[in-house]
Amino acid sequence: MAEIESHDYDVIVIGAGGAGLRAAIEARSRGLRTAVLCKSLFGKAHTVMAEGGIAAAMGNVNSGDDWQVHFRDTMRGGKFLNNWRMAELHATEAPQRVWELETYGALFDRTADGRISQRNFGGHEYPRLAHVGDRTGLELIRTLQQQVVSLQQSDHAEHGDYEAGLRVFAEFTVTDLLLDDDRIAGTLGYWRENGRFVRLRAPAVVLATGGIGKSFKVTSNSWEYTGDGHALALRAGARLINMEFVQFHPTGMVWPPSVKGILVTESVRGDGGVLRDASGRRFMFDYIPEVFKESYADSPEEADRWYSDPDNNRRPPELLPRDEVARAINNEVKEGRGTPHGGVYLDVASRLSTEEIMRRLPSMHHQFKELADVDITSERMEVGPTCHYVMGGVEVDPDTAASSVPGLFAAGEVAGGMHGSNRLGGNSLSDLLVFGRRAGAGAAEHVAAARHAHPDVSEEVVTEAVNSALAPFEVTDARGQENPYSLQAELQQVMNRLVGIIRDGAEMCAALEQLAEIKQRAARLAVPEGNRHFNPGWHLALDLRNMLVVSECVAAAALRRTESRGGHTRDDHPGMNPKWRGTLLGCELRDGSIEITEHEQPPMREDLLRLFSLEELGKYFTEEELAVVRTPS
């Protein structure tokens, strides 16, 4: 094989969203030569789509807030399946991570006394989300992007080279993680522009590739969300956990068809918007589950009083965690009370003045006006559930973000555990920052420890990986060729129809069969036209391999978990079972197939358990698990 472009780094970060950039900033700030590899242009990562805000218990708007309250909300939102140590680190460190953004130049909306303003959101007891109107993700990505540039400027001043310490490889796809024995030795990838392969050597790799939503037909996710990091980790021998938990955001656009799935921010409800059925009735009062009855209002009158007097009234049920609201909307539509286009109404027009709407929700106003001809200051929006986020991901050590593969780290959506069975809105951006930083630090420590043993890989391994990526060009017999665009559409249909928001054993068995059939046909995926020069058909053929293996994980894990919890709802197993709370489902790749294994959840530390009332814990935990807190400390 001809010589291929090669580079040496200390740390490689795959993905340039919030987690990836924060990890890269950390690694570079600790003196490590760092490369960031991303599929899109720099600054276009999916993080820009986040709208509502960053959850952090700064207590700027309600001083009652602190990390314990945030921790409790996060655990409740995830139905106590969360990795409690991650939830603890997240709640304690999020404020520092937000404040740090201001030192990079971020400009959040302000309170009257000049501090960072915070807004209400589903499942959060107090106003907690730092925000910039409804474009917080853009602010986050731009701030981190500009901090990367700032570090590059320092390197330029010192070494005369902007890229001496931190280089971004944009429009670059990683096809394989390279291993030396069982340790990370680098990555193989290619420039999307010309299809030329590049080998990067490094003893540490941070996965920050985001999610898997593009495997579903109706999704708020962009083309990049093909589960690349999940699949790379599996192929390198790491374990994924919680893959059965997929979040369907309650409010995606439903009309016109071409925008179906595009996100409508939860801030609409956080700022006062309500959900109504076709007849105009506020239906969420019918859907307050037993475990949340104490904290949610049971009448519109009380719910409306809460906005001005949150201390003496309970919260509106529109602000229940996302899984609850999505199921409620699904049920309203199923029972025939939906809108003409199969959604429900989200009404902010009758709740806020035109000026307030324009100030708080400018990007939603713009989006509906431009894409649906709907003026949200005077008309209701039509909304319905859309695949938004995967709670499952690479199993990591909470403190260092290290996976079980030496040298492999994961942060952000591609990591699993933090959000349990359901993520609260606003907890994603804070997750990216808290664990992005920790992954950068974890990688730096790993590199320091491995300083004298730089792993390497043989030429044969590289050649094999290159050949595998070029395989779609070799399928030339027109009769057996599979078209990547058609196969992707089939996969999306299967996942949407059979492994969607409401699941059932028989349907998931059917899904697994159909996935197996698609997988077989995927071996004949061909590049229908063109060469390696910026060829989206080829790019998709490679992405599809990842989408398929990750979809298999979701379906297989969902079939195994015979209960309903958070982002996993079984029609045939409707209840929540405390025994399942203590069990995590792992996915591993064995001889090309996914194997599901059961693992015990580490027991929660006693002082954290004591942050909850026994009565509340009793709804989620088994008696044996609670024995430790039954006796007064």
Next chain:
Amino acid sequence: MGYRARLRVWRGDADSGELRDYEVDAEEGEVVLDLLHRLQATQCPDLAVRWNCKAGKCGSCSAEVNGRPRLTCMTRLSLFDTDETITVTPMRAFPVIKDLVCDVSYNYVKAREVPAFSPPEGLEPGEYRMQQRDVERSQEFRKCIECFLCQDTCHVIRDHSENKEAFSGPRFLMRVAELEMHPLDSHQEKGGDRPEEARGDHGLGLCNITKCCTEVCPEHIGITDNALIPLKERLADRRYDPLTMLFRRKRS
């Protein structure tokens, strides 16, 4: 209400290319990017197009539709008659890589040349205090999604790539203005001078405020009125202030 839409798309690479005609199914409520995707899926699997969010938030799918710089994901088909041919070409100010994908690296080079936000001395994280009215001016500029349509349309570089060396374009002049108006930026205390840098390093003088950038901005940012003109004014105040002129003359 589906119909066959007529599409004329520029196909080619850095060396050569041509406009090619296609007919593709169109559905109610669709945008130009939907047609390009359908073209990819059904007729031209190797058609190169950039896109990400498909909701006007990421600024990836910039191109020229009937000669006008636009985000293809926000360009609704209802703007055109059903029998009208819709022509889609790559942004003209940047070199083509393939089809509708351009080499936009010029922008990333210019971004690096604007000195970053300089945090104030003596304020720890968490101690920053700013009033909403004071952050609003810079916040407007931070709405920028970096679609580079303003760069594409700016006549200083659109047909004059020789000016690219000296001129950073509206996007990055606006970035200078954004930092200049940031309430806590301490660049000046550390010896910097953002308006002067806009003039000397980024070619502010080449801009003659024709407002083309403002017209194409999909975020409706007042680039000319709120960023470029105030920057020019700050410079003028300083450059033509009699005292400063005297001081400059004495120094030289």
